[in-house]
Amino acid sequence: MLKLKLADKRNVVSAEELDAAVQAAAPVLAQACQGEAQYADSQGWLDVQEWAGEEILRNIEAIAARVRATCDAFVLIGVGGSNNAARSVIEALKTDDGPEIIYAGNTLSANALNRMLKSLEGKDFAIDCIAKNFETLEPGASFRILRKALAQRYTPAEAASRVICTGTFGSPLEQLCTDNGYTFVPFPTNIGGRYTAMTYVGLLPMAVAGVDIRALVQGAADMQRRLHAEAAGENLALRYAVLRNAYYQKGYKLELLAAFEPQYRYFYKWWTQLFAESEGKDGKGLFPVAAEFSEDLHAVGQYIQDGAPLMFETFLDVQERADSLVLESDGVKDNFDYLNGKDFYDINKIAFNATVTAHSEKLPCLIFEVPALDAYNFGQLFYFFQFACYLSGKLLGINPFDQPGVEAYKGWMFQALGK
Numbered sequence: 307m308l309k310l311k312l313a314d315k316r317n318v319v320s321a322e323e324l325d326a327a328v329q330a331a332a333p334v335l336a337q338a339c340q341g342e343a344q345y346a347d348s349q350g351w352l353d354v355q356e357w358a359g360e361e362i363l364r365n366i367e368a369i370a371a372r373v374r375a376t377c378d379a380f381v382l383i384g385v386g387g388s389n390n391a392a393r394s395v396i397e398a399l400k401t402d403d404g405p406e407i408i409y410a411g412n413t414l415s416a417n418a419l420n421r422m423l424k425s426l427e428g429k430d431f432a433i434d435c436i437a438k439n440f441e442t443l444e445p446g447a448s449f450r451i452l453r454k455a456l457a458q459r460y461t462p463a464e465a466a467s468r469v470i471c472t473g474t475f476g477s478p479l480e481q482l483c484t485d486n487g488y489t490f491v492p493f494p495t496n497i498g499g500r501y502t503a504m505t506y507v508g509l510l511p512m513a514v515a516g517v518d519i520r521a522l523v524q525g526a527a528d529m530q531r532r533l534h535a536e537a538a539g540e541n542l543a544l545r546y547a548v549l550r551n552a553y554y555q556k557g558y559k560l561e562l563l564a565a566f567e568p569q570y571r572y573f574y575k576w577w578t579q580l581f582a583e584s585e586g587k588d589g590k591g592l593f594p595v596a597a598e599f600s601e602d603l604h605a606v607g608q609y610i611q612d613g614a615p616l617m618f619e620t621f622l623d624v625q626e627r628a629d630s631l632v633l634e635s636d637g638v639k640d641n642f643d644y645l646n647g648k649d650f651y652d653i654n655k656i657a658f659n660a661t662v663t664a665h666s667e668k669l670p671c672l673i674f675e676v677p678a679l680d681a682y683n684f685g686q687l688f689y690f691f692q693f694a695c696y697l698s699g700k701l702l703g704i705n706p707f708d709q710p711g712v713e714a715y716k717g718w719m720f721q722a723l724g725k
Contacts, residue, residue, distance in 0.1 A: 313666035332538035348707035350496035370513035378429040383411035384436035387499020390576035391508035411445030440479035525685025547697035560617035626678035
């Protein structure tokens with residue numbers, strides 16, 4: 307079970323202050339559990355079963371099985387919320403028994419796109435264009451060059467059979483699928499992109515990669531039941547949301563998410579988008595950043611320890627010993643004999659504990675104990691952070707589901723492109 311621990315030697319938020327703030331926020335939790343009419347067009351994720359029920363899972367598994375049987379590679383075309391959840395799980399848990407997962411639609415770099423096309427040479431592949439409104443430039447442009455690549459390699463019928471589109475009903479993307487014989491699956495109209503992990507958007511690419519999506523969905527559903535049942539005083543998501551806002555009110559401007567497992571590398575991107583797009587508005591909000599330890603201790607560790615007191619840290623600490631590698635002497639005198647017989651798992655855990663000890667003398671540290679790094683616990687984390695973000699946004703006094711600032715640059719860009 308996901309647990310939260312605090313390491314805050316400066317006692318920035320006392321236990322009494324936290325308990326009082328949590329109780330004061332109890333009505334916010336009650337509202338969130340019930341859902342709110344003002345956010346009805348954005349809360350399709352609140353009940354996991356709405357977009358990850360049995361019929362949908364069976365359809366996803368059938369499509370994924372077809373792709374896995376006919377493809378050496380699968381291209382996920384999407385940007386931001388259309389690829390971050392899937393990529394975070396795929397890159398953490400992928401195996402060698404399925405198609406290579408390749409990413410497109412998330413850049414306008416000619417170099418990156420040429421490299422992506424080159425990686426498909428000699429491979430049978432299929433593509434999934436994920437676009438809620440099919441107006442975003444990056445996925446639209448990548449979809450065009452990948453359709454051309456399919457047309458150059460296969461007959462029209464075979465090329466069409468290798469195209470999947472995830473879009474909204476009634477959108478230009480659905481019409482494009484109807485006109486050209488592509489497979490179409492729904493992008494939920496009542497969920498914003500960054501909340502779509504438990505929908506066709508996230509689950510279909512994961513299934514193609516061989517991820518156990520049923521375990522993932524079960525983890526999310528179990529976390530939903532837990533957070534909707536826990537009283538305010540013990541509610542994990544509410545306590546986290548209250549702490550974030552308390553630190554913000556006390557002058558902390560950044561939240562740094564970190565872990566000592568590189569498998570979380572792309573989860574950081576999902577988490578960063580979730581909180582940045584949800585809370586960064588009306589001149590408010592913590593700035594979410596991430597660090598991959600222990601590597602980044604040799605890059606930003608100095609600033610964390612001795613720089614301006616701008617941030618607090620949130621750690622993901624995996625409890626299960628999934629891998630083991632014992633260091634033995636190779637007979638060369640290298641001054642590292644103190645490591646002889648020690649397991650890298652234990653060395654890594656010692657580094658984690660030492661980091662928390664050192665950093666907590668300077669800034670507050672929140673530690674989430676994650677039972678294991680597997681599909682079930684990814685599902686737990688997705689739902690937990692989505693629900694906590696909802697609560698945190700409400701406490702901050704902003705709409706957690708819109709992103710008006712994302713559109714600002716697009717007007718200038720489309721004007722320059724002649725749209």
